[in-house]
Amino acid sequence: MVDVLTETVIDRPRETVAAYAADPGNAPEWYANIESVEWRSPPPVAVGSRLAFVAHFLGRRLAYTYEVVELVPGERLVMRTAQGPFPMETTYTWAPEGADRTRMTLRNRGEPSGFAKVTAPVMAAAMRRANTRDLARLKELLERRGG
Template sequence: MISVERTMVVEWPAGEVLHYLADFGNTPEWDPGTESCARLNPGPVAVGACWRNISRFRGRRTELLYCLEQYGPDRLVFVGSNRTVKATDDITVRASEGRTVLVYRSSLRFNGLARLAAPFLQAEFERLADAVALRLPLVLAGP
């Protein structure tokens, strides 16, 4: 399994950060690896909402179906999967001295023969997490 974690401090209020990140359709704005992310079911964003996420990693496009599994006052958990991988994005937010501390954790569990590649991909996922940690605060800073 591959796991990465990044902590960021942003100027937006915690509730607004959580609301923005709860819509996984916003992912192309803050995740440099995501090309597109389209909502698959109508209605308000709530547990059970799902998105079709297209990402590019190491020059290859991959599609995952992500669903929101937990939506609490300070935590979001999205789980994405395809035949090769199960990805979990666990996001927490907390107010701190007029700012918001955002912790982004991502883990990937590969299936079948793809499990053998996991140790060789950790560094690449670390770089991607670094890119998210740079971009997301800029996006949340507004225009």
């Protein structure tokens, strides 16, 4: 089992952070490894929404489809993919941290199989580094926008 949790505090209101981060169209802007996102179901994001992602991770091109399995607007978003050697669940949470600050967590959990099982420790470390960079980028983007 791989379970990577990262978090940051962003100097923006929770509604602003959640609205931006939960919009799949914004993912390529703040995720370094995500090349593109395509809707496989009609927008906006809702439970049952399906989204096709293309990413590069550990030198490999990955194409996978996430399905939104839980959505509490402004508080929590959970997406899951089942296909491939490394089924993954990604969870975002947003919580107020004072008046106009937000604590955002990004959690990736998965149960690797086959060769991915052997490389799981390396994968977890790489995911932690990537997630930390991605949250720093999200923080920078949103704080720079201000207002």
